[in-house]
């Protein structure tokens with residue numbers, strides 16, 4: 027930070043939607059996005075008197091996978107508790123969550139050489155959605171959509187091991203990547219984070235419910251500055267909860283923070299203790315998919331990639347899969363990697379796009395790699411065809427190259443063109459021999475023009491030197 | 496002595512071949528129900544004649560003739576019945592018509608039962624006398640006295656009606672045994688988890704047990720047979736069905752029936768707590784029973800000392816979270832919301848519509864689980880409960896059944912009840928709470944009268960040993 031002496035401690039509570047077909051404690055479907063408000067609910071998730079929750083075992087399975095992937099100790103005997111607070115989005119005015127014994131206990135996530143400690147990960151229900159028709163604080167009534175009520179969430183809590191907003195952002199990206207490898211995340215949902223932050227051992231301030239990693243970073247950056255300024259003014263930072271306002275890029279106070287104990291937790295007496303047998307746990311362990319760390323090692327070994335390239339590919343589950351699919355079809359790993367990590371990612375960066383925002387087809391890339399392998403396309407045209415593929419009219423690189431006559435005509439006799447150009451320019455030839463390197467570029471330009479740019483410049487230069495000498 | 500033609504089984508056999516039996520019995524019970532309402536006896540909380548007649552027609556056209564074919568059944572108000580106002584005796588749920596049938600209702604309907612009406616109770620089961628509600632049921636033996644609680648309407652109506660009828664009750668701390676005792680009927684509370692709680696408006700989920708109230712053990716066990724068993728909608732359900740054997744009352748071999756009941760014991764500490772006149776009736780019964788079985792005495796000092804405290808802490812802790820959902824937002828009573836912030840609205844609805852007793856229990860329960868007190872009260876009580884269960888378990892190593900008078904007194908008069916402090920009131924449950932806290936099955940059988948009011952004997956069995964309980968209950972009925 028600006029002030030080198032400021033010691034920052036950041037802890038995160040991350041909520042992620044688990045990808046189950048039904049809700050955590052009832053059989054209502056979870057396809058909230060394509061459904062009308064209040065169409066996916068039943069007496070259980072509406073909190074009707076007499077209804078009883080029944081645990082969705084799939085959520086336990088997915089939660090266990092998350093725990094294992096975060097190197098957590100799985101508690102084979104766990105249970106659910108009621109966290110009581112009155113709020114219109116909470117259908118029973120208590121949330122079914124885990125308190126004393128979470129599904130997953132202590133674990134860690136590696137961030138480069140640093141280990142970020144995971145305190146716990148537990149299952150809980152999502153509240154209903156509150157809709158403020160004229161905006162938060164502006165409406166004199168709110169609408170409630172119970173479709174979301176009871177959706178399965180996993181809450182992942184870190185120790186305050188993170189020290190900068192950048193690190194917090196990196197952690198979130200890393201965590202999301204691990205979760206995507208596990209195939210446990212509900213599609214089209216994002217992680218939401220509550221950020222706890224304290225400076226110089228002061229009181230903890232919680233910033234609630236931040237969507238998006240860039241926002242988390244911005245909110246934390248603002249909050250650190252705010253706390254430093256407050257301290258400079260001689261004020262003490264009180265423990266409280268704040269909200270991040272995206273428009274103004276500031277944080278605003280919400281309420282005095284309750285401590286966890288204030289929620290009057292009791293064991294949910296409608297639910298029974300869950301026991302995960304050794305057999306069950308072993309089965310899940312043996313069905314764990316390959317995680318980023320393991321994939322990086324394998325890519326280096328199997329495809330002879332540099333550690334850097336392997337890491338770049340594996341930092342996105344889909345990208346690493348795309349790479350492998352193309353290579354398995356018989357494309358060169360080296361060239362495929364170049365196309366994906368250099369060309370493709372630099373176009374994404376340039377256009378500020380995310381991988382999941384673009385449609386790219388494995389066959390299109392495969393065809394392109396094959397053209398490069400057989401030296402039928404120049405670097406310049408590879409780039410041009412990829413830019414068109416991602417941000418242009420999206421025709422496949424191969425069709426683009428063909429349509430625009432950008433493929434090297436292997437029938438062209440490069441040797442005879444080189445000789446004829448040299449013969450037509452005797453002065454240039456002499457100048458070069460006398461040490462004027464620039465004339466070589468002049469000759470190469472002539473050759474490129476005659477080949478309509480399809481020749482590879484390295485090759486042309488090489489041939490020129492060979493023929494003149 | 497119970498006669499064959501007094502049993503539900505007898506009625507169902509007739510009804511299966513002669514539908515007019517169903518119609519006659521139903522007309523009779525509806526007449527009596529309306530009569531009891533007109534007289535202000537208050538057994539019935541909700542009754543919808545159209546819903547009843549619809550069931551009758553469905554039954555007439557049905558090919559399936561189940562175990563409860565044509566039997567009218569009343570249900571404690573806390574058990575939800577689809578489309579029939581179900582409010583657990585509370586004003587806050589006024590107008591609430593459930594979208595689904597409780598599992599026990601579904602099971603009873605599948606066997607041909609007619610769901611007749613909802614019976615009155617203490618609000619959410621919070622009480623011993625069914626006086627913590629608006630419609631207070633009056634004892635059929637003396638209208639100045641209580642029916643007991645909290646399933647008071649079920650006990651009272653079962654004693655009141657002369658028609659063939661069964662009632663589904665619910666016990667948290669003794670709410671089936673108590674009204675059975677006060678009203679002189681049979682109340683069978685099963686092991687916790689034997690009967691699905693799905694559809695029960697909760698009092699205290701780890702204690703609530705739905706059970707049967709009937710004229711005799713034969714009837715109660717038939718109802719238990721129908722409503723027990725596997726239900727995936729209740730996670731605490733044990734998945735076990737209580738089986739009934741066919742019987743012929745004229746050829747009943749009581750010794751054979753009670754072959755597993757060899758040694759029983761009177762729980763001395765509970766017995767001593769009871770009034771002299773109750774003890775007298777109880778003693779007489781024990782003397783009769785000695786001809787069939789060895790009777791000893793046992794002491795449960797931990798239960799005497801701690802059961803009530805642990806029970807009230809656990810029950811109110813759970814209740815205070817259960818009642819949180821009742822806030823006038825999605826169902827039940829609604830107040831004028833204009834200009835109110837949501838938490839002010841919740842407070843308004845809850846202040847205006849919970850009774851004092853409900854508020855008392857919410858405050859007690861919230862206190863027992865709040866930060867700083869949770870360890871000393873709520874968590875400690877859970878540990879105590881385990882110890883108390885173990886005390887029962889060691890007694891069951893020596894005895895097949897444990898006995899005590901169900902209630903320490905006969906049904907008290909309403910003016911007597913008014914004078915009780917909350918603590919004196921809670922202490923009235925001393926004999927019934929321990930078995931309930933331990934989740935043990937128990938049966939209250941009528942054994943005679945004192946001051947012209949019924950006296951009940953409570954028999955407690957080990958977990959899932961309902962068979963011993965009902966065999967013994969039949970023994971009592973057949974020798975009296």
Ligand SMILES: [Zn+2]
Nearest residue numbers: 052054068071
């Ligand atoms: Zn639902």
